[in-house]
Amino acid sequence: MKHILLATSALVAVAGASMAQDLPQAGTEWFTDAEAALAARLETQPITARAKNVILFTADGNGVGTNYAIRLFSGQLEGGLGDDYVQPQETLPYSALVKTYSSNGQTPDSAPTAMAMNSGVKGKNGMINVMDTVAVGDCAAGAEAGTKTFAEIASEMGKSVGVISTARITHATPAAVYARTVNRDWEDNSLLPEGCTQKDIADQLIDQMKAGVIDIALGGGRQHFLPTETTDVEGKAGKRTDGRDLTAEATEAGAQVVFGDEDFAALTMGDNAPVLGLFEASHMKYEYDRTGEPSLAEMTEATINALSSNEEGYYISIEAGRVDHANHEGNLYRVLTDGKAFADAIAKAMELTNPEETLIIVTADHEHAIAFNGYCGRGSKINGLCMGENEQGTEHTGEPNLGDDGKPYTVVNYLNGAGAVVTEQADGTWSGSRPDLTEEEATDPDYVQQALIPLSSETHSGEDVAVFARGPWAHLFRGVIEQNEIFHVMNYAVHAE
């Protein structure tokens, strides 16, 4: 009741201010909605208790621009115009912009960005949890320059640790929760240089499960746990050349190991046995193509429920790993559907946790070379053509805007990638022009957006990403921060007196 009274008094105060000014616009919905939002913000109080739990959500490649596209898509899925839609993470009370560059890259890859969040320092592109005094690939020097991770700190505090990704569980973002490597590509032993004593990433995961640091690991990447002479449940061969079956070793060590949605659903969670779920040979499927695998929200729910039995709390890293891959393909549709699945997982975590004790952080590791055209009328499909603004009303005219070449263009393009309009000709020269395009073609789930510079894979960009947060010490996220500060907020929150 006290809370309601406070909220009411804040609203009265905000409304009173505008009424006193006698503004003609004060009665409009835009105005009153904004007053209500301001009143809610006035009531938000920082939570300064120690954080029992920390959940770090990362959508790989989901910078401010990509997040914007997913917002519109989600809103349009519900029948709205899209731009006024609010994603679950956008309801969190605190946010900041994040600078994502790495030690040696204006544009980062996912290894040093994940290291920044899990170790509190920036690193070099290609390396995970190894300090930047070391050259990429230097096994000997790397062995002496590893960091201590937030998962290890949390584990020493008695907390459980979960790591979830829709990419391979040995891919950069999840690997930074449990591994140290001078080369992110060493996901199994087959690429380790001769004489290198560093263990491959899959091997390190099993070690960390045996050591009690990692309690639950869910994602793709079976191939890195199986030897070349063994095929998995889907008939795909492993990649290990040392003859080891790490899934069998995990089972022998007491872990439950599952490979599909049915055995995942049948897991006995919460009995303190580690869980290893490997749902694909390589990455899990895009959400649009998903079959026989749990969704990100289902993996999130099961992990939170299982680890909540630990009275000391937990740390869970949850990655939507394939927003990035679809961006690399220039295939916006799968960016959007994987981004919506990410938001669904966040909503599930918000539903299952109490902000008084659980710090939820939602961010991305880096942005992509995604770009947005104008001037599109409201309601233009984010994955469709940029339609004209309607001066007589709100929703677009239904007539596409045209470039000076007389052809329509989509709302979203990429600066580079497979959709380049310049292509290699039979004589080896490069030339081309924009193909004509219909709304039906543009909104096809397999459509690849037009791009400028021809590259076999669209690139990351160094543009800022956002961080959104709620819970203990979430108010420390404000302004423009370095990416490695995310670790420091997490570390402060779990130690605060």
Added chain:
Amino acid sequence: MNRRHLLSVLPALALAAPLRAAEEPIRLRELYEKDLSFSDIALDAEGRRIPIWGFMAPPLKADSVFFVLTNRPMAVCPFCEPGMPWPDDILAVYAKRIVDVVPFNVPIVVEGVLELGDYVDPELGFYSKVRLADATFRRV
């Protein structure tokens, strides 16, 4: 067939020929259900010559009649992994002639005889579930 019968079917043949020539290419994805089992379209077209729209993946071998058709351009992401795996929804093409390579991001229509069922190429070791044999292709 007597003359009377021939005359009766001629208009139909005349109609059928241009229709067949203008047969709309299907998308590669239409051959598969979501669980990657064959669709009714694939089962109905087995053994028949059909056009399919897609992209030529960078060839595994030079001067070959073989290439892989993909649903979307086979972008090679340097950060995804070394040795990018093939998507599940691909199609092996055995062309009539040595293939003139088309860039991976230029759409093509391939026309050939649809073959279904597991097959391992004896030379390349490439496993395929579905193929177009005796194929020709063109840029679109």
